[in-house]
Structures are given as structure tokens and as C-alpha cells.
Amino acid sequence: MHLMMDDQGGNNAVTREYRKGNWTVNETMVLIEAKEMDYERRMKRSGDHSEGRNKPTELRWKWVEDYCWGKCCLRSQNQCNDKWDNLMRDYKKVREYQRKVAEREGNDSKQRSYWEMEKNERKEKNLPSNMLRQIYDRLEEVVEKKGAQTVAATAGGGGGSDPNITNLPYVMDRPMVSTFQPSLPPLLQHQLSAPIPAAIPLPLPQASPQLPPPPAPIIQPPPLSYAQPLPTIDSDTSEHSDSPAKRRRRGGGNGEGTSGTANNINEVSTAISRSASIIAEAIQASEEREERRHRDLLSFHERRLKIEESKTEINKKGMDGLVDAINKLANSIFALASHKNQSSAPK
């Protein structure tokens, strides 16, 4: 269970328990995918420059965090941000090196590609020692696409020349907290129960504020509603409207805003508690389904084992019978031959 219901001071809130420790390849792929979606989302938005002016800027990394959570990558926005920074550092080093290698290849200079190098050789050249090809390729895909999109948007774009512009209406009312769809579609319940392979291409998140994401193939980011947010409280640090550096500073208060009226607070807390119970139910259902699937899988394996065993037994019996028959045949032939010998012998 990664979501905790907080009930302090009478307000229900959902606390995210972020995973710690090293990033797995799968988590990294999810993050890259989230960034890819983020780029695409922003490009769409920058093309649609007629709306969203003077709206509060969206917290991009919170969006990325939400996306990652929808893919069972339980990291905070800071973790995502940091990991992305580190990834980009490594990626750029490798990319630069690979470019140099490619240039020198024309000049007949013998220089091994990054992937052909040993770990210590990489270290000598001040390159990341263990960047995975899989991750590099995926990063290249995303980063180069981003570059191309940026150029395209700059060329095509009236006021939306900057890919960083965040003016789509569907984020305009988004508070500085993470969000969930208040009523989870059945699909999400399924998603929660099954980790999703990151390599499979995903449909784009919806850019429209009114329309919920369309019913989609099995793999789809969870629909995030920005119109009806469900606040979460981050378990590591309070991450609200401060700058990244300030956000991380501990002991500096919780950074809560004071602008909400009592009415709003009431409405929000009601919505939160409703949403929380829905989410809790969804998670419970998904866990039950997962349990059931696990049991099915086990019984299936057992059945398969039994079938294998009986097959082996039948084969063994068949082989024994065959050996027996061959022995008998050999004996008969031998007996026949000796009988013939005796009968043909001179008297």
C-alpha cells in the first residue's frame, strides 16, 4: 500500500510513500516515458497559444510524478527531477563522446565506441561507467524528438515559441499538490494490479479540459483530472510553491498557502474524503484481483507439472514395453535359429 490516509486535524489527505533506493531500469524507462509525454503535452500546448494566458504555471515535475505513479513508479517529483538531471548528465557525456567517435571514424582514427569500452576505460575518459544501451537509446529518442519539436514549434508558433510555455487550460486550476481522478475508472484498477512494461508506446494524455481520456488499450497513463484535484502530502518533504532549493530545505515550515476560504476547505475536504475512499476501494479490489491471479497462476503451474509427470510416466512405460518386446523378439529369433540348426544337422 503506497497511499496512506492521513487524518490529522480532521482533514483527510492522501500521503504518498515514495520508494527509496536505486532506480531500477524499469523505473528509469517510466521516467523517460513521462518526460516524453511531458514534452509532447507542452508542444501541443504551445501550439494552442490562444488559451491559458496569465494562468499559474503548471508544476511540470508534479505532473511527471503523477504519471510515474500511474505506472507503478513510486517516486517523488524531486526524485524524478534529480534522476532526470543525473540521466541527462550521463547521456550528454556519452552522446558527445559518441559524436567525436563518429567524426573521427571518417579520419581513419581508431577509437572505440562507448559500448565497446570496458568499465575502467570509460572511467578514464570521464564517462559514466555503466550507462545502459537500452536507456541511452530511449533517451536519444526522447531528447532528439524534443529538439525537433522545439524547432518545429518555434517555426510554427505565434506566441508559443517557447516549449516551456505552460498555458493549457486544463492545468490552470491545478493546485500545487498532486492529483488523482476522484472516481477511478475500472481500467486504473487493473493498472494498479499489474506493472506495465515501459517499452510499450503509450497514448498521449488528453489535452482537453472537459473530456476524460478515452477508453484505451490496456496500457494507458491513468487519467489525471486537474479540474478536481485530490491533494497529497509528500512523505519526504513538503513540495509546494517554493523554488526547488527552498522546497527541499527541511524545517522551514510546510509552505502551505493561506488563501483558501473556510468554505473551500470544507468542499475540498469532502471531495478529498470521497476520493480517498474511492481510491482505497479501488486499490483493495486491485489487490484482491492480483491475489486471485497469483493463485490461478500457481494452480496452472501445478496442473502443468502433473501433466508433465504423467507424460514422463507414459513414455517410460512405453519404452519399457518396447524393450520387453524387443527382448522377446530377440529370444524368439535366437530360439528359432538354434532349432533350425538342430533340424538341419546330419543324422
Next chain:
DNA sequence: CTTAATAGTTAGGCGTTAGC
């Protein structure tokens, strides 16, 4: 003023090795 991007730095976890 804010967020995003970048880069330098620190801290903690983990494996290896030498000494007892």
C-alpha cells in the same frame, strides 16, 4: 517572482580488502 535546467558537491549504501 517563478520554474526549469545545469553543474558542483555531499551523504549514504554497498562491496572489497587487509588486519586481527
Next chain:
DNA sequence: GCTAACGCCTAACTATTAAG
């Protein structure tokens, strides 16, 4: 076998700059 020392790796923190 135990433990301290060491080095490496990576997440996390911090500062700075750019752009809107």
C-alpha cells in the same frame, strides 16, 4: 569470522543562470 578502512556509485542537496 569480525571489523575498520577504503573506494565506488548514485541519490540527494545546493547554487547559479536563463527565461517567461
